[in-house]
Structure formats: structure tokens, C-alpha cells
Amino acid sequence: MSPIDSDGFSPRGVYAPTITAFEKDEAVSLEGTRAFVQFLLAQGVDGLVPLGSSGEPLALSMTERKAVLDAVVSEAGAKVPVMAGVVDYSTRSAIEFGRHAKSAGCNGLMVMPPYGFRPPKRDVFDHFRRIREAVGLHVMLYNVPGTSGIDLTPEEVQQLAEEDVVQSVKWSTAEVSRIRDTKLLCGPAFPVFVGNDLIAFEGLAVGADGWISCLPMIVPSRAVKLHRLLAVEKNLSAARELFYPLVPLIRLEFRAASSPDNDPHWLAVTRESALLRGIPVGQSRKPLSAISRADAEQLSKLLVSLHEIECFVS
Numbered sequence: 001m002s003p004i005d006s007d008g009f010s011p012r013g014v015y016a017p018t019i020t021a022f023e024k025d026e027a028v029s030l031e032g033t034r035a036f037v038q039f040l041l042a043q044g045v046d047g048l049v050p051l052g053s054s055g056e057p058l059a060l061s062m063t064e065r066k067a068v069l070d071a072v073v074s075e076a077g078a079k080v081p082v083m084a085g086v087v088d089y090s091t092r093s094a095i096e097f098g099r100h101a102k103s104a105g106c107n108g109l110m111v112m113p114p115y116g117f118r119p120p121k122r123d124v125f126d127h128f129r130r131i132r133e134a135v136g137l138h139v140m141l142y143n144v145p146g147t148s149g150i151d152l153t154p155e156e157v158q159q160l161a162e163e164d165v166v167q168s169v170k171w172s173t174a175e176v177s178r179i180r181d182t183k184l185l186c187g188p189a190f191p192v193f194v195g196n197d198l199i200a201f202e203g204l205a206v207g208a209d210g211w212i213s214c215l216p217m218i219v220p221s222r223a224v225k226l227h228r229l230l231a232v233e234k235n236l237s238a239a240r241e242l243f244y245p246l247v248p249l250i251r252l253e254f255r256a257a258s259s260p261d262n263d264p265h266w267l268a269v270t271r272e273s274a275l276l277r278g279i280p281v282g283q284s285r286k287p288l289s290a291i292s293r294a295d296a297e298q299l300s301k302l303l304v305s306l307h308e309i310e311c312f313v314s
Contacts, residue, residue, distance in 0.1 A: 009107045009138045011168055011191050012209045013046030014224045015083065016216040017054035019274055020068050022282040028064050030071040032280040037075040039279055043220035048076055049110055049212055052085030053147060054267060059285040066100050073104045081107040083140060089114045091127050098135035108138030110170060113150040124150055125160065132165045144172035154181040161186050170195040170212050176202045183207045197250045201243050204230040214253055214266055215246065218273040219308055222246065249302050264291040272296055276309050
């Protein structure tokens with residue numbers, strides 16, 4: 001294998017995904033993307049993860065993805081680490097983007113398994129091995145079976161960790177046991193992130209080192225405080241007091257999970273939350289549309305009740 005960077009990068013804390021902003025004509029808005037990054041930094045997040053699922057890389061060309069990543073890294077400066085989302089079926093494309101992320105100054109990659117065609121597990125493992133060898137950055141395995149169609153186990157993560165192919169994992173499932181089992185199998189020094197708001201509280205309480213999901217984009221400062229209370233201060237009662245008012249927001253965000261028409265979409269809810277704050281992120285490229293008027297009003301009322309914005313949507 002090629003020489004691996006040994007800068008000691010080991011992610012911990014709340015790493016917020018970044019929204020890719022669009023203009024009305026669906027052109028990428030680097031200005032709006034930067035504005036969202038500024039908001040996240042002001043809220044005290046520990047790191048940024050551009051171009052994971054929330055960054056809508058599937059709607060972007062390779063050139064656009066590189067431009068968005070450059071804008072995020074530039075805006076972040078040296079304030080917080082940046083892990084670039086690598087969402088590709090093609091190993092070749094994944095390596096191209098990973099190398100660009102390294103040259104741009106990213107600290108690591110958050111790599112989704114190759115989605116769509118569901119290749120055999122041996123090919124999925126080789127996908128990660130080749131990216132790690134070719135790029136040489138810290139690799140967080142992004143296990144999100146609902147999107148990729150591929151589900152790895154804690155034992156498989158352990159195998160890749162022992163090969164030094166992956167150095168951390170984000171579990172975007174509703175199974176808290178995966179966090180516990182990964183810590184047991186890979187050891188306390190191996191960073192494990194909870195990637196699903198439905199189990200964020202439980203995941204952090206059971207030992208997750210960090211959190212990457214929607215709430216860190218919707219209410220970043222509260223996500224940061226919750227992580228501190230659970231993972232650092234071990235203050236369970238104060239964490240409960242902070243968390244329970246967030247439950248209605250999580251229920252709205254994930255209502256589509258029990259809806260046959262997948263509505264409202266979690267990403268549209270997240271984007272609307274930024275628009276309600278006056279951040280010019282625009283709407284997604286089609287086919288994804290904005291949430292309904294009724295859902296926007298509910299979201300607005302929830303954010304007002306949390307004192308995150310000042311007035312209901314009109």
C-alpha cells in the first residue's frame with residue numbers, strides 16, 4: 001500500500017453535514033453554501049461533512065462537487081476539520097474525488113459503499129481498500145443501507161479496521177447495538193458515530209464518540225450541547241431535559257419512515273429549516289421538491305417553541 005498520512009486525525013464530537021445551496025434555476029450557489037457553513041461554524045460544531053447524503057452529490061456533476069467542496073473547505077479555514085463525503089458507485093470516480101479532497105486540505109473521507117447495483121461484499125471491501133490505498137486519508141465507513149442498499153456488520157467493520165482500511169464508522173441505522181458492538185470489537189480508540197437522529201440520544205449514551213445527522217444541521221448548538229452532556233460530562237438527567245423538547249422535531253423529520261409516499265422527505269425538512277432562518281440555500285434540484293405548506297408551518301412552530309427562530313412562517 002502507499003504511505004498513509006499519520007497526522008493523528010481522530011474525529012470526535014458533532015460533525016455537521018453541509019447543505020449544497022441552489023439558485024432558482026437550479027444552478028449551484030456557492031454563496032449560499034458558504035452562508036450555511038458560516039451558520040454551522042457560528043453554532044459551534046466540531047467538524048463539517050460536505051457532500052454526504054445531505055449535500056446531494058447524486059444531483060451534482062464531478063466538477064460541481066469539487067467546486068462545492070472547495071468552497072466549504074475555504075469557508076471553514078482551519079477552524080474545524082472537514083471530512084469529504086464520497087458517494088460513488090465507481091471506485092475510479094471515488095478515488096478521483098478523494099484525491100481532490102486531499103489536495104483541497106480535507107482531514108478525511110466519509111465513504112458510502114458503492115450504491116445501486118449492490119456488488120458482492122468482497123467487491124465492497126475492495127472498493128474501500130482501493131480508496132484508502134490511492135488517497136491515504138482517514139476513511140470513515142458510512143453505513144447507510146437505506147440509501148446504498150448495502151449493509152455491513154460490526155464484525156465486517158472490525159475486519160476493515162484491522163487491515164487499516166477504515167479508521168472510523170458512521171452507523172446510519174436505527175440499531176443502537178451496532179454502536180455498542182463496534183466499540184467492543186474495535187476498541188475504545190476507534191471512533192464510532194451515530195448517524196440517525198432517532199437513536200442519537202441512545203447512541204451517545206451507549207458510547208458513540210460523535211454524531212453526524214440532520215439535527216446537527218437543524219439545531220446545531222443543541223446537538224453540540226447534547227453531545228457534551230452525554231459523551232463528555234456524563235450528565236444523563238440534564239441531557240434528558242435538553243433532548244425531550246427535540247423529539248417532536250425528530251418525529252417530523254422522520255415521519256416519512258412510516259409514510260407510504262415518503263413525505264415529508266428528511267432532506268426537504270432540513271433545507272426548509274435553513275430557509276426559515278434566512279439562509280439562502282434554495283430548493284433541491286428536481287425531482288426532490290419543497291415540503292408542503294402545512295409541514296413548513298409545523299416546522300416553523302417547532303423552531304419557534306425551541307427559540308431557534310422568532311416567528312411563525314406567514
